[in-house]
Amino acid sequence: MQLIGTISGEVMPTRFNILLSSSGVEKGSYVKIRHEQYGWVLARIDNIKRYIDNEGEEVVLANARTIGYKRDDNVLIPKTPFRPEERVYAADRELILSVMGLKKVKTKSIYLGLLEGHEIPVYLDIEKTIRKHMSVLAKTGAGKSYTVAVILEELLKNYFPIVIIDPHGEYSSLKYENDDYDAMLTYNVKPRSYEKQITEYAPNIIVNPEAKKLTLKPRFTLEELTEIMPIPLGDRQKSIAYNALRRLENQEYTIQDLINSVRLDKSNAKWKVISGLESLRSSGVFEGTPIRDKDLVREGNASIINLKGSEPRIQELIVAKICKDLFNSKKLGEIPNFFLLVEEAHNFCPERGFGDALSSQILRTIASEGRKFGLYLGVVSQRPARIDKNVLSQCNTQIILKVTNPNDLRAISQSIEGFTPGMENDIKNLSIGQALVMGECVEQPITVNVRVRESLHGIAQEREEIEKPKSMIEKIRPIFIEEEKEKIKKKPAKKKSISERIKGIFLEE
Template identity: 70%
Template sequence: MARFIGTIEGEVKTTSFKILLSTSDVEKGSFVKINHEVYGWVLARIGGLKRYMQDGEEVLIADARTIGYKQNEQVLIPKSPFKPNEKVYSADKELIQNVMGLSKNRKNNIYLGLLEGHNIPVYLDIQKTIGKHVSVLAKTGAGKSYTVAVILEELLKNDIPIVVIDPHGEYSTLKYENDDYDAMLKFNVKPRSYRDKVKEYAANIIINPDADKLTLNPKFSLEELIDILPMRLTDKQKSIVYDALKRLEDKDYTIQDLINVVKLEKEKTKWKVISGLETLRNSGIFDGRPITEEDIVKEGQASIINLKGTEPQIQELIITKIARSLFNAAKSGLLPSFFFLVEEAHNFCPERGFGDVLSSNILRNIASEGRKFGFYLCVVSQRPARIDKNVLSQCNTQIILKVTNPNDLRAIGQSIEGFTSGMENDIRQLSVGQALVVGECVEQPITVNIRARETKHLSTVRIKEKITPMKRETGFIDKIKPIFLKDESELSERVDMEKIKIGLERSKRRKTLRDRIISIFLKDK
């Protein structure tokens, strides 16, 4: 039985009307239905609510907007208004799902969370959601990474290949089960680990010991190498680079080989080229067996490119190189469709005036052309105003969590078709874990309470806490000593203990070990 909530009151337009409510538990944003004499059940939504006293009695009035009814896969608005005094009911799940274009079952869809005010599961069509490129925008701590992880879990279940550019190293927790049982119960989610589906690569494997070493292919085209070298080259220098590449063309070469060939040049101007190549070589990301496009993009696998502990310039280089080679492979039809996630996107494709970085060009190309080759981009950022507008406007599925900064709200408004001041207000008022979903995957923008993760969430807030300096309490030295001085027996296998001992004896005469460690860490004391 549909729940009666009130009657239509006053002037009725086809697109908007007022409801005199007979119950006080109706919420802003909730869906209602009205039986139209010609078109049958029509869906509408509560905008604002008003309450006042009239003749000693409390009156509750709601503003409502007509959404429409479904006919031949289209949502239509009745051509004539509802009758005055028509009864209004709370909308049922079936009608909401039909008219709002939400899928009815979990299988083969993205289960994002529950529709606000109705607790109806929101299942989004995968193709309509990620196939249009996605942006996930919100202020820090509003739940971007959490929401993205939910999407990743859903894509992994459906064996869609994923590549994650992960500057904070926060996505490897997809390997661990969530232990927040209350939250999972609320969303009907079971803890799950995606350990066998997650492949983690890092440039810095010292601070990311669980990751495989990331090695990129040192093969470059001339334009690529000119772009990637950390300096501007003159025409003469470009031709030196060209000659060197030409000579090594058919070989499996390393950066060192390239340096050696350039060294054979007679011109003095070669030294600048060599120093650039040395920077590339010293980054270490070209050492070893390079990963191929097919290693990175694999059905049922999330490849996490963990950039934690990697210098910003090298981060840009890694993204550029990976994005380019994947884009070329996708264009040649060598890869299945895949999801490419860029966290902190404002750093990798900044808006003009906020710095120019190496990866900007390729990300712009992917945003405008990637879709047709199955290269689906997802950009995540806490500073929408600082992301390249061209990139942002190509992301036609928008997941917006709480934003309050006026510049960021403006940038979001500019990237969404039909953005209204009502939506801007809604975005300001969202709570953590709530998202406004806009795009082709929904008939109209909806607010979703994002479901609990199946896997553990590692908050970057907590990561930051972890790296704040340890309190200088007693026992501090004992905590850091093991990092430097492993068990002596372990050391002796790898290094010449005699030399170390002599060195230690010498220095002991000057300072105790404790003093030396203190002097390294507590210089400012």
């Protein structure tokens, strides 16, 4: 046992100071103290200060918070304080794992990284982490997408089906191996490509030449059609559109069929509807063979919906349509349980007052009902204050990285049960790549140094604040021209020439 100091001054059951005698202790380290009544109790160092005392000696004083001791399946806090001047030791792995409720085995778990201040790997139970939805929140550049990709790698290893809404096309790099070998040694991670488990779809295959063309089923309710039309429809036109849709009820149809159905109307008001539908047709999103839900959600596969290069309104439309179809298929039991990850969630289910998105309603429904059917939601955002509160508060697992904006901190604190002011401070002081994990997957909130990725990290580019253009369809050029696609076809990311040599180190293990 490694002695690190003794309790100093006034002692309370939940808070006390430690006069440190060892230098290996830092903020976030776990320590243990023997309580005369309850045995070994775990505590965490929240703060450390150094000063010169009256005798001119340097003093290192740590402020500690009691976490508790394990009795049966519960973590309890001592009802009486520790003895003054009791000895304090570095906590051992067994005590930390049992009190923090962390898994000891790798099976069916997510290896997220190392516990802050320790070399202890953090394995989170997959089911407990995602089955009641998950949110990943932090300011820009704090490491959200990186952390999410680590989780996706772990889900793929476990053959868990995934659908990724990827507005910036940053997850396609799961196909390529990471080459940050030094960091891999620290986290005991090997480079890995997930190419065989990734299928990438994009509405815009000129910008994303490696993706398959994403085509949606042209099947609408009147409400959906009215919402996505580039020109607002009056009552007369709505009734024309309604009749046209009714005529096509219970059959497969294309946008052209819908246009033909509108043409049957005698009224001159039909021309405005036809013009709107022509614009929709030229967006290309509904042209081609529609993608099947069974292809999107498959055992061991991640389907990336790469929306890079598509107009915001089209992005919303695609997310709304895909989510609705998948939710219905899931309810009917036609597809396996799966994880739906939505990046930039504030754009797809914004809080009231921050605009409305075509996808808002279905994402709210999935957040409240999805878990019953085995549709697990993951939302990612750099603006927690701008995500629909109903969606955010349904996420039982929270992975919070550095946040400094007071509005965002408030939104986080309001959506999490048991959030303390101390946590707010912890979140402000996190470093890049450090995450506070809360929820059913851990007994107590923990801070994790998120592990290095096995696959390459793709960087998000061109994030514009979404301004909804009034006539978005006009701006969309037909986006399914095969020759263009061939011309611009990019080469896959090149690996460093030394990579093969260094990879040998891992392969020999």
